[in-house]
Amino acid sequence: MYWKLRIPLLLGVIGVISGFVQKLPNPSFVNIPYFIRSAVFIGLIGIIFTILEKTDVNNRKIHFTIGVAIIVFGIIFDYLMA
16 A cells, blocks of 8 residues: 655654754744744744655655654654653
8 A cells, every 4th residue: 555755744744843843942042932933833844845845755655654654753753852
């Protein structure tokens, strides 16, 4: 059974970016409001997903277990970085 890489990559990217944002909430010495941090989080996901769409990585077919492994990696990364 094969699956397009679009959904596993989206969920994996969300997990990885969420882990980084939780671990490094203030990358600078300036107090950044929560609204701006949320916008940066959504913006990073949008930029990465747009790059993946433009390079046609999302249209590749992968086996179902590899897709599940990518999703689980994103979830575990987010859990371990919190």
